[in-house]
Amino acid sequence: MAELDVAVQVAEASQLGMKALGAGLAVGLTGIGTGLAEMSIGSAAVGATAENKDVFGLVLLLTVIPETIVIFGLVVGLLLLF
Amino acid sequence: MFTPEQMSRILIAAPRDVMVPVISELYRRRLFHIEDFVEDDHEEYEGYRIGHPVEGAGETSKELLRLRSVTSAFSIRPDDIEPSQRLSASRLKDQIETELPAIEREGEELLATRSGLENQAKELEQKIDQLTPFTGVPIDLSFLYGYRTISVLAGSVPKKVEIGAPHEEYYVESKTGNLLIVAVPNEYRPDVERTLLDAQFQAVAIPQESGLATERIAEYSARLDAVRREMDDVSSRIDSQREKHAGFLVACDELLSMDVERAEAPLRFATTDHAFIAEGWVPSESVAALSESITEVSGRRAFVTELPIDKGKDVVPVEYNNVSFARPSQLLLDVYSRPKYTEIDPTLLVSIVFPIFFGLILGDVGYGLILLVTSLALRKFMKGDDAKMLLAVLRNASISSIIFGFLYSEFLGFPIPGVYATLPARHLNIGGEAGGHGPAVPELMIMSVWIGIAYITLGRILGVVNHARQDHGSHRIFAILANLGWIMVMWGILLMIWSAFPMPLMPDLTGFPPLILGLSLPAILGAVMIVLGIVFIAKESALEIVELPTILSHVLSFARLVGVGLSSVAIAMVVNFIAIGLIIEPQLENLTIFGVIIIIVGVVVFLIGHLMNAILGMLGGGLQSLRLHYVEFFTKFYKGGGKKYSPFGMKRRFTED
Numbered sequence: 164m165a166e167l168d169v170a171v172q173v174a175e176a177s178q179l180g181m182k183a184l185g186a187g188l189a190v191g192l193t194g195i196g197t198g199l200a201e202m203s204i205g206s207a208a209v210g211a212t213a214e215n216k217d218v219f220g221l222v223l224l225l226t227v228i229p230e231t232i233v234i235f236g237l238v239v240g241l242l243l244l245f
Numbered sequence: 246m247f248t249p250e251q252m253s254r255i256l257i258a259a260p261r262d263v264m265v266p267v268i269s270e271l272y273r274r275r276l277f278h279i280e281d282f283v284e285d286d287h288e289e290y291e292g293y294r295i296g297h298p299v300e301g302a303g304e305t306s307k308e309l310l311r312l313r314s315v316t317s318a319f320s321i322r323p324d325d326i327e328p329s330q331r332l333s334a335s336r337l338k339d340q341i342e343t344e345l346p347a348i349e350r351e352g353e354e355l356l357a358t359r360s361g362l363e364n365q366a367k368e369l370e371q372k373i374d375q376l377t378p379f380t381g382v383p384i385d386l387s388f389l390y391g392y393r394t395i396s397v398l399a400g401s402v403p404k405k406v407e408i409g410a411p412h413e414e415y416y417v418e419s420k421t422g423n424l425l426i427v428a429v430p431n432e433y434r435p436d437v438e439r440t441l442l443d444a445q446f447q448a449v450a451i452p453q454e455s456g457l458a459t460e461r462i463a464e465y466s467a468r469l470d471a472v473r474r475e476m477d478d479v480s481s482r483i484d485s486q487r488e489k490h491a492g493f494l495v496a497c498d499e500l501l502s503m504d505v506e507r508a509e510a511p512l513r514f515a516t517t518d519h520a521f522i523a524e525g526w527v528p529s530e531s532v533a534a535l536s537e538s539i540t541e542v543s544g545r546r547a548f549v550t551e552l553p554i555d556k557g558k559d560v561v562p563v564e565y566n567n568v569s570f571a572r573p574s575q576l577l578l579d580v581y582s583r584p585k586y587t588e589i590d591p592t593l594l595v596s597i598v599f600p601i602f603f604g605l606i607l608g609d610v611g612y613g614l615i616l617l618v619t620s621l622a623l624r625k626f627m628k629g630d631d632a633k634m635l636l637a638v639l640r641n642a643s644i645s646s647i648i649f650g651f652l653y654s655e656f657l658g659f660p661i662p663g664v665y666a667t668l669p670a671r672h673l674n675i676g677g678e679a680g681g682h683g684p685a686v687p688e689l690m691i692m693s694v695w696i697g698i699a700y701i702t703l704g705r706i707l708g709v710v711n712h713a714r715q716d717h718g719s720h721r722i723f724a725i726l727a728n729l730g731w732i733m734v735m736w737g738i739l740l741m742i743w744s745a746f747p748m749p750l751m752p753d754l755t756g757f758p759p760l761i762l763g764l765s766l767p768a769i770l771g772a773v774m775i776v777l778g779i780v781f782i783a784k785e786s787a788l789e790i791v792e793l794p795t796i797l798s799h800v801l802s803f804a805r806l807v808g809v810g811l812s813s814v815a816i817a818m819v820v821n822f823i824a825i826g827l828i829i830e831p832q833l834e835n836l837t838i839f840g841v842i843i844i845i846v847g848v849v850v851f852l853i854g855h856l857m858n859a860i861l862g863m864l865g866g867g868l869q870s871l872r873l874h875y876v877e878f879f880t881k882f883y884k885g886g887g888k889k890y891s892p893f894g895m896k897r898r899f900t901e902d
Contacts, residue, residue, distance in 0.1 A: 217582075219580060220580045220581035220582055220875065220885075221581075221582070223580075223872075223875065224581075224872075224875045224876055227868075227872045227875075227876060228876065230802075230805075230872070231798050231801075231802050234801065234802055234804055234805050234808060235798075235801065237804065237805075237808040238690070238801055238804050238808070241686050241690065241807070241808065241811070242686075242687075242690075244686070245684065245686035245687060
């Protein structure tokens, strides 16, 4: 009986750990995805702004569009944890 | 309030001999946005030409150019200077003739002296650099050059070299590089050079000097010091000149700029030999006063009339028309794009909602206070209108941050004792002593989603209004229906979700009995709304269908209000735990001298950590809430691209009539 209890506890603990891992992966991988996406947009945006300052607002907007990806990751992570 | 200032199109026609007084009056009033005249553009302007500058414009321009060269050399910028008292224009005119040339001459002389000294210093430095490798050489440098039959090679080598040909050499090792000086008869020079090249010899020029290298360096250093002292002296004289004349110079700059602008105004008018016509824009409420005064100064010879506005063709300049509270947020709008004349101006909404979003993200009394103090303190140092507006935005945002700090009950990550969190708590379980029941993440999420739904719906409604105001004919109906379609699809999806799953803080529609295909009444209603909405969207433009997923992504995007906020809370709590829980508290139990030092370290960690987090919070809170406006809100209704209203005239800061 005691062994069973321990086994249940271990299972619960590892379940928690898996959740934490999943949350971490969700945020981390989506963060990398966002970073990759913003990399080229950002450099092009800086170039465009150097040419013409008026486009700053527009390129800021374009640059942050991929941020949605990491927000999704964050949502998933938070839902997993809480 | 939600529309830009109303503008009227004005035409002024007058004989040429009253052009100067009319221009002066327009300039003084600072209301008339000149529409530049383009030749061969309109039929009705046949025979008109672009005007010539008023007499004397050339000289004034030249004078201004000279003045600008001096001010820029003194690095005086008008924006940096607080106007102390205003100088009278007529006295300034005399002074420009009497005093300005002397100041300019003096400035030019000082600058010439300084650049001459700079050149001297550079030369001396170069000579010292050249001599430095030879500091170890114990002979007179004049023995190293000037031979007809012997070549002298000097340079650094990684290690000692064996040279086959007959030669004399001097070799000394040092940390900075081994110096090798070789003297060979001219006929062996190519062989020796090849050998040295193989040994990675790097030649240095032999200085054309006499005497020991160390002595020469000492002498040059002394001269260099003298030159530098002289440079300091000149620089301080330049500084004192700047101090003395800055106010006068910027006033001259202003006066001359005004003269030049006035003198060149005819370049933007349509003229004939005897008359001129100026077209432009004036805020409607000022039309009567302006036309009255123009007629007055021209001796009732100018004809001023209001022209009809063709909304399709005319590009009306846009001036914001906001209450003073909303005015700083115009900066945020200008960064994106100024609204078009016919468009809704969302500045007021932004000025209210931006601080709220900022507070939702950075809801912390401590950080709010830090930012409030920073924004107030920076007002002393940051000059210029844009900086002032930015600081005002920051001030409003930090006040909102303090208010939300009380609502969240947070002070630098700690719960505020005695203040019950009205909003769902954000205190994480860090260090195992958060107290309470941990963060209420699901509630926070739902809250942010509700905000998203509300704000996006508002955006679409504004879209309906904009299309109703701007478009015509069948396109107008389709555009309005498409915007309604977007709202219907979003709420349809919500209805279907609510009828399928119960959710906290949202209506629970799961109780309705299924009617058809297992769907309950709200679910059917939702499905109908979705289908109808998609049809409306597709009728305007079928391509828009691919944008449908943005309904989900834009609403969920508002989750950043929670996500970014929680991360800032987490950092604050981690800083608290490390500084207090891990460093300070264990020392307090039995205090030693060493323990006091550790405690000081803990305090430093605490301060630096929270400072960093305050900066991060400001950037995060500011950029994220700005982004929510730009991407999630503005894309629903706002186009922008309006032309800035820049009236002919100048805001005088240093001079008066």
